[in-house]
Amino acid sequence: MLDRARRLGGVRAELAAVVVVASMASAAEDPPPTLAAVIATAPTCDAARATCLGIALHVPVTDQGPIATAEWVARQLAEANRHFAPLDVGFQIVAVTPLPESVARVEDREERDALGKQIGGTVVDVFLTGHLDDIDRAGEMAYGVTWRKGDKKFVIVSTQAWERTLAHELGHVFGLPHSKYAISIMNKTPRDAPAVEERTFHADELAKMKPRVRQLVRARVLANLAVKR
Numbered sequence: 420m421l422d423r424a425r426r427l428g429g430v431r432a433e434l435a436a437v438v439v440v441a442s443m444a445s446a447a448e449d450p451p452p453t454l455a456a457v458i459a460t461a462p463t464c465d466a467a468r469a470t471c472l473g474i475a476l477h478v479p480v481t482d483q484g485p486i487a488t489a490e491w492v493a494r495q496l497a498e499a500n501r502h503f504a505p506l507d508v509g510f511q512i513v514a515v516t517p518l519p520e521s522v523a524r525v526e527d528r529e530e531r532d533a534l535g536k537q538i539g540g541t542v543v544d545v546f547l548t549g550h551l552d553d554i555d556r557a558g559e560m561a562y563g564v565t566w567r568k569g570d571k572k573f574v575i576v577s578t579q580a581w582e583r584t585l586a587h588e589l590g591h592v593f594g595l596p597h598s599k600y601a602i603s604i605m606n607k608t609p610r611d612a613p614a615v616e617e618r619t620f621h622a623d624e625l626a627k628m629k630p631r632v633r634q635l636v637r638a639r640v641l642a643n644l645a646v647k648r
Contacts, residue, residue, distance in 0.1 A: 460489045464509030471644040473513035473542040479523040495585040502586040523549040535568030541642035544573040551577040565591035593628040
């Protein structure tokens with residue numbers, strides 16, 4: 420238990436250091452080239468979208484570089500934009516922040532809470548990790564989770580996730596629970612039909628998210644970047 424506490428303290432100290440370094444660097448220099456490529460190649464909001472929401476991406480960096488490739492990030496974002504298109508909502512990355520290598524595995528509730536100390540601004544914060552432990556089922560992993568700090572939600576996604584995982588977690592951000600609709604990407608139960616590539620949000624889920632998106636934008640919890648175009 421003592422070793423665990425020491426390790427958690429070390430993770431929090433590293434996170435605090437990264438926040439300071441990233442904040443200082445942002446005023447004077449560009450992001451590291453490996454992370455700058457993530458922004459440069461990631462999909463942006465379709466210009467026709469009425470609502471464009473920013474994503475602040477937080478990426479652990481090891482000696483070999485970021486734990487996720489720019490291509491992996493682009494696929495997650497493209498899928499999110501596809502599933503949210505019927506709501507006239509799109510997403511684009513507006514910032515990428517490096518995280519220490521220790522965040523390449525997130526094991527428990529305390530480590531999830533520690534990530535929440537970095538969220539801020541009128542964006543959706545998305546943290547990447549190489550391995551996300553399922554805190555409800557010992558010995559198993561999760562592909563993604565929506566977590567909360569105070570009244571604001573943030574997302575953690577494993578690099579082992581399905582391409583639709585970010586879209587699924589964003590559904591939670593906008594108020595959706597897990598679903599029983601066969602077509603829904605919020606439905607986690609195994610099923611043969613419809614085919615995976617045909618699954619998306621059910622019409623009832625879109626109807627539920629629409630006022631929630633509007634509410635968050637009106638309350639300035641999230642900024643609509645489309646109005647600045």
